[in-house]
Amino acid sequence: MTDADKVFSDIEAIRSKNPVVLSITNYVVTNTTANALLALGASPIMSHAVEEMAELVAISGAVVINLGTVAPEYLAAMDPAWTAAGQAGVPVVLDPVGAGASMLRTVTPLALLESHRPFIIRGNASEIMTLAGDAGSAARGVDSTAQTDAAGKSARALAMKHGCAVVVSGATDYVTEGGARVRVLGGSALMPRVTGLGCTATALCAAFAAVNKNPYEAALHASITMKVAGEMAEQRASGPGTLQLHLYDALYNMTAQDVVDHIKLVR
Amino acid sequence: MTDADKVFSDIEAIRSKNPVVLSITNYVVTNTTANALLALGASPIMSHAVEEMAELVAISGAVVINLGTVAPEYLAAMDPAWTAAGQAGVPVVLDPVGAGASMLRTVTPLALLESHRPFIIRGNASEIMTLAGDAGSAARGVDSTAQTDAAGKSARALAMKHGCAVVVSGATDYVTEGGARVRVLGGSALMPRVTGLGCTATALCAAFAAVNKNPYEAALHASITMKVAGEMAEQRASGPGTLQLHLYDALYNMTAQDVVDHIKLVR
Amino acid sequence: MTDADKVFSDIEAIRSKNPVVLSITNYVVTNTTANALLALGASPIMSHAVEEMAELVAISGAVVINLGTVAPEYLAAMDPAWTAAGQAGVPVVLDPVGAGASMLRTVTPLALLESHRPFIIRGNASEIMTLAGDAGSAARGVDSTAQTDAAGKSARALAMKHGCAVVVSGATDYVTEGGARVRVLGGSALMPRVTGLGCTATALCAAFAAVNKNPYEAALHASITMKVAGEMAEQRASGPGTLQLHLYDALYNMTAQDVVDHIKLVR
Numbered sequence: 177m178t179d180a181d182k183v184f185s186d187i188e189a190i191r192s193k194n195p196v197v198l199s200i201t202n203y204v205v206t207n208t209t210a211n212a213l214l215a216l217g218a219s220p221i222m223s224h225a226v227e228e229m230a231e232l233v234a235i236s237g238a239v240v241i242n243l244g245t246v247a248p249e250y251l252a253a254m255d256p257a258w259t260a261a262g263q264a265g266v267p268v269v270l271d272p273v274g275a276g277a278s279m280l281r282t283v284t285p286l287a288l289l290e291s292h293r294p295f296i297i298r299g300n301a302s303e304i305m306t307l308a309g310d311a312g313s314a315a316r317g318v319d320s321t322a323q324t325d326a327a328g329k330s331a332r333a334l335a336m337k338h339g340c341a342v343v344v345s346g347a348t349d350y351v352t353e354g355g356a357r358v359r360v361l362g363g364s365a366l367m368p369r370v371t372g373l374g375c376t377a378t379a380l381c382a383a384f385a386a387v388n389k390n391p392y393e394a395a396l397h398a399s400i401t402m403k404v405a406g407e408m409a410e411q412r413a414s415g416p417g418t419l420q421l422h423l424y425d426a427l428y429n430m431t432a433q434d435v436v437d438h439i440k441l442v443r
Numbered sequence: 444m445t446d447a448d449k450v451f452s453d454i455e456a457i458r459s460k461n462p463v464v465l466s467i468t469n470y471v472v473t474n475t476t477a478n479a480l481l482a483l484g485a486s487p488i489m490s491h492a493v494e495e496m497a498e499l500v501a502i503s504g505a506v507v508i509n510l511g512t513v514a515p516e517y518l519a520a521m522d523p524a525w526t527a528a529g530q531a532g533v534p535v536v537l538d539p540v541g542a543g544a545s546m547l548r549t550v551t552p553l554a555l556l557e558s559h560r561p562f563i564i565r566g567n568a569s570e571i572m573t574l575a576g577d578a579g580s581a582a583r584g585v586d587s588t589a590q591t592d593a594a595g596k597s598a599r600a601l602a603m604k605h606g607c608a609v610v611v612s613g614a615t616d617y618v619t620e621g622g623a624r625v626r627v628l629g630g631s632a633l634m635p636r637v638t639g640l641g642c643t644a645t646a647l648c649a650a651f652a653a654v655n656k657n658p659y660e661a662a663l664h665a666s667i668t669m670k671v672a673g674e675m676a677e678q679r680a681s682g683p684g685t686l687q688l689h690l691y692d693a694l695y696n697m698t699a700q701d702v703v704d705h706i707k708l709v710r
Numbered sequence: 711m712t713d714a715d716k717v718f719s720d721i722e723a724i725r726s727k728n729p730v731v732l733s734i735t736n737y738v739v740t741n742t743t744a745n746a747l748l749a750l751g752a753s754p755i756m757s758h759a760v761e762e763m764a765e766l767v768a769i770s771g772a773v774v775i776n777l778g779t780v781a782p783e784y785l786a787a788m789d790p791a792w793t794a795a796g797q798a799g800v801p802v803v804l805d806p807v808g809a810g811a812s813m814l815r816t817v818t819p820l821a822l823l824e825s826h827r828p829f830i831i832r833g834n835a836s837e838i839m840t841l842a843g844d845a846g847s848a849a850r851g852v853d854s855t856a857q858t859d860a861a862g863k864s865a866r867a868l869a870m871k872h873g874c875a876v877v878v879s880g881a882t883d884y885v886t887e888g889g890a891r892v893r894v895l896g897g898s899a900l901m902p903r904v905t906g907l908g909c910t911a912t913a914l915c916a917a918f919a920a921v922n923k924n925p926y927e928a929a930l931h932a933s934i935t936m937k938v939a940g941e942m943a944e945q946r947a948s949g950p951g952t953l954q955l956h957l958y959d960a961l962y963n964m965t966a967q968d969v970v971d972h973i974k975l976v977r
Contacts, residue, residue: 204740204756206471210638215683220638221544222471225513228545235544246759249516249783277755277769278762369962371744371754412681414946415959416749425682428636473738477905482950487905488811489738492780495812502811516783679948692949695903 180439183397184432186388191217195237195386199379200224200253202244202273205372208420209379215427218383224253233260237386241288242375244273246280258292267295267385271378275299276306289338295385296395297334298343298378301327308334332357341391343381345374349399353392360396361440362403364410366419377402404438405430447706450664451699453655458484462504462653466646467491467520469511469540472639475687476646482694485650491520500527504653508555509642511540513547525559534562534652538645542566543573556605562652563662564601565610565645568594575601599624608658610648612641616666620659628707629670631677633686644669671705672697714973717931718966720922725751729771729920733913734758734787736778736807739906742954743913749961752917758787767794771920774913775822778807780814792826801829801919805912809833810840823872829919830929831868832877832912835861842868866891875925877915879908883933887926894930895974896937898944900953911936938972939964
């Protein structure tokens with residue numbers, strides 16, 4: 177099977193199985209990441225109610241822990257959810273939004289990673305460098321433009337340390353599980369001008385994790401799907417507003433040929 | 444008056460009176476249900492601040508209590524709001540999001556229904572069956588696809604017990620007040636791939652409740668309006684992303700003729 | 711420089727500097743105001759975590775304090791954030807959403823204004839009249855349609871008292887810093903049918919405040935930019951749903967000529 181075949185095979189699995197993806201995520205992207213998951217074929221549940229975490233994890237194919245909102249009422253559910261997921265063998269995708277931008281955003285994912293094992297970690301360059309303990313990243317709030325490439329070494333170290341896959345999102349995505357690594361090109365220059373597309377990539381990682389037990393493949397297929405959808409959406413968009421809607425349409429309509437036409441990998 | 448005439452008469456009342464609809468709702472749909480209400484002609488207020496519930500209820504034509512977010516800071520406002528609404532004679536529409544998916548999501552609406560009387564309850568098949576105490580529903584998180592028809596009996600029992608109208612949303616909607624019942628066909632197959640359209644139907648129930656004192660009619664007219672808007676939106680959509688936006692446009696632009704052209708009832 | 715030149719000069723500054731705008735804002739508009747800020751060229755951070763306020767203020771070019779969600783977990787961050795901004799000289803834009811609709815929404819902004827100095831206050835007519843202590847406004851929840859003009863006197867008094875600029879949004883915007891005042895015409899009649907466009911205007915005030923130290927100019931340029939974008943969006947929209955997306959596209963694509971073509975001021 178080619179890379180494109182593998183990606184589309186996972187998309188078909190998501191579309192046929194409609195796996196539940198439980199997201200403890202930030203209040204900026206609850207709606208948009210739910211829409212992306214639905215468009216792709218998954219079944220999103222968004223919650224941060226501690227009392228129901230174990231029950232919801234039990235019906236989920238994957239869990240997103242996204243640190244975009246670090247208010248205490250959101251954080252409280254994360255450790256119990258991850259514990260339940262760990263016990264049930266449900267993969268967890270961590271998005272350390274804004275790591276490096278504040279002490280709270282830096283220590284919270286590090287504390288979670290001390291007790292729990294992620295399936296995939298996805299962030300931008302400065303977030304990944306921060307988690308790996310590498311200073312010198314040009315952290316600029318949650319909207320860092322530090323070069324993705326510079327974060328490759330940090331990503332490999334992080335992947336090795338936690339036995340997971342790591343995605344560094346950017347103009348070019350970098351996906352690694354320590355050893356193997358690949359760059360994913362494509363997408364659209366409009367994408368950084370839409371809020372929450374990083375969080376959307378994280379959500380897609382979870383959807384792929386629900387149907388593919390290999391973290392590196394799940395992470396890679398999610399990154400490719402985002403880039404393919406972004407390119408497809410750009411062809412119909414007149415700016416970032418219309419891009420966002422056409423991106424959902426692209427996730428919904430994506431064919432095997434679309435993946436073949438738009439996939440761009442550099443190993 | 445035909446059914447279509449009655450629906451459009453209520454739409455005109457909403458457009459001319461701009462009733463305030465107060466929503467205690469979940470953080471996935473605050474934006475989208477507010478937009479649907481505005482497009483239809485109502486005036487949305489979204490709040491869960493306990494301190495202001497009685498004041499806001501006093502200026503509202505109807506209240507939405509939506510259990511999509513069951514974190515304590517959201518739940519705290521629901522009982523006081525419903526008490527104030529009960530005293531002021533303001534109709535309340537209950538949406539038991541995810542009933543059956545977790546204990547908390549099951550017991551919370553049941554506890555509210557012990558103390559308060561709803562004007563309309565709207566949910567999907569498994570949520571309505573759960574509230575009626577009927578096991579065997581294929582509950583699947585908040586995204587159940589259990590057949591709407593199987594829930595008809597549960598819906599009638601629930602309506603009789605609480606003296607309210609009940610809407611079971613699905614590919615075909617089922618609307619009842621115990622005795623009378625009707626199926627509403629139409630809409631778009633893309634609608635389940637947009638998050639929060641069930642919650643949007645609930646919000647529209649409240650807008651109609653603000654101008655029509657008959658719960659069965661208000662529920663029915665809201666269901667018809669959603670199906671008509673969904674069909675109109677599908678004609679302009681290329682997927683679930685664009686469907687959502689065109690659905691707001693359809694609510695805003697809907698004419699008497701549009702209702703006549705798209706209404707599909709089976710009694 | 712003409713008014714249009716000045717507006718576009720600030721837009722170019724935002725696009726080249728990408729100032730961070732920190733928003734403590736309501737859960738209805740986190741996504742949409744972040745998208746508007748990104749489309750214009752700013753870098754949004756949305757947070758209400760008390761622990762990180764001082765750090766986030768330190769990397770911000772301006773701060774939004776929006777009272778749309780007055781639940782305690784949101785309010786707690788506002789005073790510390792404003793204190794940090796005051797010490798660091800970071801401009802704060804206040805949006806007293808729903809002032810007049812409930813006691814809590816009236817006293818909260820008044821209490822904040824007792825301890826802190828705003829750079830800009832933006833609201834609709836009844837909100838501004840409420841803050842100025844002028845009764846008789848036809849307050850109607852957060853969706854007031856009281857005439858903007860009637861609020862002009864209140865706005866000037868408020869501006870003088872707090873040494874800030876005040877924007878009264880409406881079919882015609884009114885911008886003042888006590889002495890100078892101007893009316894901004896244009897926009898689209900569809901805009902009141904999209905939720906959160908008032909909050910979006912507030913967010914844009916903050917983006918302009920990050921690049922222009924004159925509060926009156928920043929407020930005026932933000933109002934003009936909203937009206938210009940609204941007119942541009944209306945040309946491509948078929949209703950309020952599509953208007954919202956094309957508004958982001960307009961903010962992203964806006965040229966100097968677009969500002970010249972659509973600016974309408976009455977002094």
